[in-house]
Amino acid sequence: MTVIVRSQQDSTIRVMCKGADSIVLPLLKGGQNALIQKTQDFLDDFSKEGLRTLVLAEKVITDEEYHSWNKEY
Numbered sequence: 001m002t003v004i005v006r007s008q009q010d011s012t013i014r015v016m017c018k019g020a021d022s023i024v025l026p027l028l029k030g031g032q033n034a035l036i037q038k039t040q041d042f043l044d045d046f047s048k049e050g051l052r053t054l055v056l057a058e059k060v061i062t063d064e065e066y067h068s069w070n071k072e073y
Contacts (some may be wrong), residue, residue, distance in 0.1 A: 001018050001019065002015060002016065002017040002018075003015075003016050003018070004016075004061075004066065004069075012060050013060065013061050013062070013065075013066050014058055014059065014060055014061070015058065015059045015064065016056065016057070016058045016060055017056070017057045017058075018054050018055065018056050018057075019039070019054060019055060020041075020054065020055070021043050021053065021054075021055045024055040024056075025039070025040070025055060027051050028056070028057060039055070043055075
């Protein structure tokens, strides 16, 4: 599930996505391998306890990126 929101505080546009780690983690920006591995370790620990998890990701986009997306969809 993905939502696009504009912050009332600073007018930034954010794309927020939640989903299964197997889908979301491969889509993250490169260069974050240590953070992704630490997150995966936590997810593995939670799953061993029988817990279900979702991963959240967020990206700030420009007005131009939003308008281009909005025009297409």
